[in-house]
Amino acid sequence: MRRTRTRLGRGLGAIVATATAAVAMAAPQAAAVPAESDAGRQAAGAEAGQACTVADLGKRHPLVRTTEVSPTITHFKGWYVTEGTTGSQTVTTSTQTTISVSVGLNGTVQGSFAVELLGTVGASLGLNVQVTYTSTSSVSNSVSWNFMQPGYYGLYKGTKKVTGTYGSLNCNRVQQDDGSYALKWVEGPDSGSFTTYATMEEGAVRCEDTVPANSIMAKAKTLLDCGAAATAGHAAGPVPSVKAEKAAKAAAARDTAGNDAEATASAKSAPAAASATRAALNCSADAYKIAVPGKPLSWGAPLLADDGVRLRPSTIFSAHLDHWRLCDVTENNGVLEATLWNWGNGGCAAIAQPNAADERAVLRTVACTEDDLQRFYIYRDVPGSAKIGVQNKHTGYMIGHDRYADGEFLRQYSSGRPDGTGTYDLLKV
Numbered sequence: 001m002r003r004t005r006t007r008l009g010r011g012l013g014a015i016v017a018t019a020t021a022a023v024a025m026a027a028p029q030a031a032a033v034p035a036e037s038d039a040g041r042q043a044a045g046a047e048a049g050q051a052c053t054v055a056d057l058g059k060r061h062p063l064v065r066t067t068e069v070s071p072t073i074t075h076f077k078g079w080y081v082t083e084g085t086t087g088s089q090t091v092t093t094s095t096q097t098t099i100s101v102s103v104g105l106n107g108t109v110q111g112s113f114a115v116e117l118l119g120t121v122g123a124s125l126g127l128n129v130q131v132t133y134t135s136t137s138s139v140s141n142s143v144s145w146n147f148m149q150p151g152y153y154g155l156y157k158g159t160k161k162v163t164g165t166y167g168s169l170n171c172n173r174v175q176q177d178d179g180s181y182a183l184k185w186v187e188g189p190d191s192g193s194f195t196t197y198a199t200m201e202e203g204a205v206r207c208e209d210t211v212p213a214n215s216i217m218a219k220a221k222t223l224l225d226c227g228a229a230a231t232a233g234h235a236a237g238p239v240p241s242v243k244a245e246k247a248a249k250a251a252a253a254r255d256t257a258g259n260d261a262e263a264t265a266s267a268k269s270a271p272a273a274a275s276a277t278r279a280a281l282n283c284s285a286d287a288y289k290i291a292v293p294g295k296p297l298s299w300g301a302p303l304l305a306d307d308g309v310r311l312r313p314s315t316i317f318s319a320h321l322d323h324w325r326l327c328d329v330t331e332n333n334g335v336l337e338a339t340l341w342n343w344g345n346g347g348c349a350a351i352a353q354p355n356a357a358d359e360r361a362v363l364r365t366v367a368c369t370e371d372d373l374q375r376f377y378i379y380r381d382v383p384g385s386a387k388i389g390v391q392n393k394h395t396g397y398m399i400g401h402d403r404y405a406d407g408e409f410l411r412q413y414s415s416g417r418p419d420g421t422g423t424y425d426l427l428k429v
Contacts, residue, residue, distance in 0.1 A: 046185045052171035053183060057379050057389030058398050058422020060168040060188060060415060062117035064124060067164035071219040072097060072197070073247075074136040075157040078224060078239035079204075081147045085236040090144045091155045096223070096244065097251035099161050100135040104192035104357075105395060108133040111359040111414030113396075117166055118196050127198045129162055136197065143202050151206045152239060156220035160198040167191045168396065171389065172334055172379040181382040189335060189377060190396035223247060281348075281368060283327035283341055289314060290324055290340075291425045292404060293387060298322050299410060299424075301342040301349075301365045308362035309349060309410045311401060320344035323429055326378075328370065336378040337393065339370055350374040351392050351412055363399060363410040378426075386425040389416070398422050 046052070046061040075093035100107070103114035115131050122129040136159065143155045170188035173181045201216050207226035211217040223244040291298035292311065300312030301321045314322045321344030329338045340349040347365030350373045355361035368374065372394035381387040390399040397412035400422030416422040 046169045048169060048185055048187055050185050051183060052185050054381055054385070054387050054423055055420030056171035056183070056185075056423075057381065057387060058400055058416045058420070058424070059389070059418070060113065060170050060391070060396070060398055061185075062113060062120055063167040063169050063187060064117070064120055065165045065167055065191070067121060067125060067162060069125065069127070070161050070163075071158060071214060071216045072099060072161040073156050073158040073216070073219050073223060074099065074139065074200070075141050075143070075202075076220065076223050076241070076244050076248075077143075077155045078241040078244065079153045079155050080234045080236055080239050081150050081153060082236040083150050086147045086149060088144065088146045090142050091238075093141045093143055093155055093157065094244075094248070095137065095141065096156075096248050098135060098137045098255070099159065099195065099197045100137075101130045101133050101196045103166075103194045107357075110357065111397075113168075113414035114194075116415065117194060121162060121164065121194065121196065125162065127160065127162065129196045129198050131196070136200070139200055143204070145204045147204070151208065152224065152226070152234075153204045153206050154220050154224045154241070154244075155202075155204045156216075156223075157200055157202045158216040158219060159200050160216070162196050162198065163194065165191060165193050170335075170377075170379055170391070173382050174334060183382065186333070186335075188391070189332060189337075190391065190393070192396065281327035281339060281341055281370070283325040284329065287320075287323040287325055287343055287429050289322055289425075289427045289429055290388075290390075291427055292401075292421075293423060293425050295404060297404065297406060298427075299324065301345050301347065303345060308364045311404070311406060311408045311410070313406060318344070324349075327368075334380075336380065337375055338378060339368065339374055340376060341368060348374045349376065351395055351397075356395050358412075359397075359414055360402075360411045361395075361397075363412065386427055387423055388426045389422055390424065 073096045076096045077091055077093040079091055101109055103109055103117060109132055118129060118131040139157060145155060168188040168190050169185045171183055172186050174184045174186060175181055203217055205211060205217050205221045207224055211221055223241055225241050225243055289298040296313050297311040298314055300310050302308060312322060323343040325341045325343060327339040327341045329336060342365055345365055348368035350364055350366045351361050352364055353373060356373060375393040377391040377393060379389040392412055395412060397414050398416035399410055400413050400417035401408050401410055
């Protein structure tokens with residue numbers, strides 16, 4: 001029997017199998033503890049406690065908190081080889097389980113934050129993981145193998161499934177020992193989970209084979225029904241495996257339960273209908289403009305329900321659409337959380353539920369219900385400065401704009417704007 005091969009090069013089969021088995025054995029020990037924080041933060045280009053600048057107030061970087069690596073069989077088929085059927089054969093396997101790459105709210109991977117996060121995960125684990133959306137369901141289910149001797153084989157494709165949790169590093173003011181303030185990268189309040197996977201492997205394993213513990217090959221071997229009755233007098237070809245069928249059903253049940261939980265969470269976070277009674281907000285007496293620093297344009301709420309918040313000039317005709325109040329304000333570790341109520345149209349700033357996971361989704365105003373799509377974290381410059389960065393609580397995305405122009409939409413960006421255009425002035429009016 002030949003050793004496991006990767007899709008990257010069949011001629012390196014034995015070397016790759018040995019190396020990947022070694023990583024697989026090491027991964028569970030590493031997975032039991034939080035990911036190495038310093039490596040994760042440095043890979044993201046920021047480290048907690050480091051100085052940041054005013055231009056960073058509207059940005060964030062990923063922080064890997066925990067990781068878990070588990071060998072997973074994605075495709076499998078039991079196969080019996082007799083004396084007359086040895087040699088090269090191509091076998092069509094069945095899907096055992098499906099792994100899809102996802103970050104946070106996304107069923108896909110969108111935006112620079114997700115790509116940066118998964119790249120950081122791969123670097124911290126020493127694995128070549130997927131950093132864009134894909135799924136193992138897109139992998140061919142056929143395995144070509146040269147059977148050197150008769151026996152009961154399990155033909156498989158598998159990979160290392162990588163899951164974990166993440167947070168973010170945000171720029172905010174921090175009070176120092178002498179009482180003064182400075183801007184530093186801090187661990188932000190938002191968090192989420194991710195799933196990805198490493199290089200796909202394929203191979204064949206027999207009941208008689210000795211395989212490395214915790215390897216993909218070992219995982220495949222557990223799906224074989226190795227009792228004598230399973231292969232006694234069996235004809236050449238496929239052998240149904242009760243263990244494999246049971247594992248596949250369990251994986252499908254877990255996926256269904258996970259999808260139901262996500263749907264429930266999504267429904268709970270959806271804003272109430274526009275006709276719903278407005279939430280009883282406790283708003284500050286002061287009103288503010290949220291302005292582009294040093295420029296006349298500021299956040300202007302729309303008059304029409306299907307429009308969004310745009311950069312607008314403040315004039316006598318603005319009808320208070322450029323005036324915002326901070327409502328139900330709380331503070332945690334120096335970070336403000338608030339609902340942004342518009343004086344002109346009586347609505348609250350929000351990201352619409354259907355677009356919640358979208359990069360560049362437009363900021364809108366809706367009937368105030370105070371769900372997390374209408375709550376925002378506000379990161380502040382040192383006292384005496386009005387500069388802030390704004391982050392949606394539910395999505396974790398930062399608010400910014402593509403270009404400075406009258407009528408330009410305010411949008412959400414997963415990492416914020418790289419040019420500092422996510423930094424605004426909170427000006428009392």
